Amino acid sequence: MTIRTAIVGYGNLGRGVETNIKRQPDMELVGIFSRRSELDTDTPVFPVADIDSYADQIDVLYLCLGSATDIPEQATALAAKFSTVDTYDNHKKVPAHYEAMDEAAFQGDNVAVISTGWDPGLFSINRTLASSIFPQSQQNSFWGKGVSQGHSDALRRIDGVRKAVQYTIPREDAIESAREGRGAKVTSHNAHLRQCWVVADEADQERIENEIRTMPDYFVGYEVEVHFIAEDEFVRDHGGVPHGGHVITSGELGGTHNTIEFTLALESNPDFTAAVQVAYGRAAYRLKEAGQAGAFSVLEIPPYLLAPESLEELLARDI
Numbered sequence: 462m463t464i465r466t467a468i469v470g471y472g473n474l475g476r477g478v479e480t481n482i483k484r485q486p487d488m489e490l491v492g493i494f495s496r497r498s499e500l501d502t503d504t505p506v507f508p509v510a511d512i513d514s515y516a517d518q519i520d521v522l523y524l525c526l527g528s529a530t531d532i533p534e535q536a537t538a539l540a541a542k543f544s545t546v547d548t549y550d551n552h553k554k555v556p557a558h559y560e561a562m563d564e565a566a567f568q569g570d571n572v573a574v575i576s577t578g579w580d581p582g583l584f585s586i587n588r589t590l591a592s593s594i595f596p597q598s599q600q601n602s603f604w605g606k607g608v609s610q611g612h613s614d615a616l617r618r619i620d621g622v623r624k625a626v627q628y629t630i631p632r633e634d635a636i637e638s639a640r641e642g643r644g645a646k647v648t649s650h651n652a653h654l655r656q657c658w659v660v661a662d663e664a665d666q667e668r669i670e671n672e673i674r675t676m677p678d679y680f681v682g683y684e685v686e687v688h689f690i691a692e693d694e695f696v697r698d699h700g701g702v703p704h705g706g707h708v709i710t711s712g713e714l715g716g717t718h719n720t721i722e723f724t725l726a727l728e729s730n731p732d733f734t735a736a737v738q739v740a741y742g743r744a745a746y747r748l749k750e751a752g753q754a755g756a757f758s759v760l761e762i763p764p765y766l767l768a769p770e771s772l773e774e775l776l777a778r779d780i
């Protein structure tokens with residue numbers, strides 16, 4: 462079988478999904494749907510306004526939109542018409558997103574796989590798996606130093622921001638404390654600096670900085686730096702998209718101290734996120750083919766559904 466896929470939203474993530482789909486043995490890319498008409502791609506481009514008319518041509522629609530505003534505004538209408546995979550990453554609002562996508566997808570007899578990627582995504586799986594192993598555990602998540610796409614997207618949605626990037630910088634002493642099982646007082650807020658580089662007119666900068674520092678879910682509660690720079694300096698110095706992080710879980714078992722550490726080191730945050738998202742598209746297709754409908758998180762999807770190989774091949778190769 463060939464899974465007929467499409468992309469909605471053509472930014473860093475959309476470009477990564479486009480490239481990755483072309484490397485899949487069982488997928489074809491029908492097209493890219495965008496709010497913009499001129500995109501730098503050889504893939505057919507269609508107006509997102511016309512997307513509903515393509516519902517019978519697409520098995521899985523990858524939502525490569527921003528989480529700050531695009532997903533909340535567009536995702537449920539798309540889930541009513543298509544089986545979807547998104548990377549929604551406003552952690553505090555994922556439960557509400559799950560409920561909304563479940564209702565929309567179920568009404569349309571579609572599957573909506575939500576919040577794939579690495580955090581949420583692979584880190585979520587590891588947090589659940591690792592904490593399930595210990596009767597009592599200490600668990601900490603760390604990101605960076607790297608470019609958070611979600612936080613960078615959130616910056617770019619502020620009126621007057623022409624270009625922006627947010628680096629997440631962890632405190633190394635906090636990571637070491639977690640590794641030594643002393644992470645009880647380490648939190649995401651006190652263990653990370655959020656460093657913002659922004660291109661905007663001087664007249665807008667004070668307002669923009671205030672919007673950043675008071676933005677709930679993304680920046681409130683963190684140590685935040687905001688730097689305004691010229692566009693040529695931004696293009697010269699802030700083109701990379703590396704990232705990574707750690708989930709560190711430890712606990713006592715029969716008087717012994719044991720630690721689980723799941724680490725990612727990513728040269729390209731969007732390309733890696735896209736690869737995870739594409740794999741979950743295979744799972745979405747199989748769940749739909751099995752008669753399932755509604756929302757699914759990465760915590761509910763067995764790993765073998767992501768693989769192009771059969772379960773028998775995986776048992777022989779990976780078990």
Ligand SMILES: NC(=O)C1=CN([C@@H]2O[C@H](COP(=O)(O)OP(=O)(O)OC[C@H]3O[C@@H](n4cnc5c(N)ncnc54)[C@H](OP(=O)(O)O)[C@@H]3O)[C@@H](O)[C@H]2O)C=CC1
Pocket residue numbers: 469470471472473474475494495496497509525526527528529531548549550551576577578579580581582610611612614615617730731734
């Ligand atoms: N779960 C996880 O681990 C991760 C999740 N993410 C999520 O992925 C989301 C998307 O990230 P990313 O692709 O980097 O975001 P981008 O800002 O690159 O793209 C977001 C959307 O903005 C529009 N857009 C992109 N470029 C332009 C432009 N030049 N002019 C106008 N509009 C543009 C596109 O929609 P259109 O084509 O319709 O204009 C695109 O879908 C993030 O918000 C984040 O939440 C990212 C990394 C990891």
Ligand SMILES: N[C@@H](C[C@H]1CC(C(=O)O)=NO1)C(=O)O
Pocket residue numbers: 550579580581604605607608609610611612628629704730
């Ligand atoms: N969703 C994140 C992926 C990781 C990175 C991150 C952060 O730097 O705060 N949190 O989760 C992203 O958009 O890059």
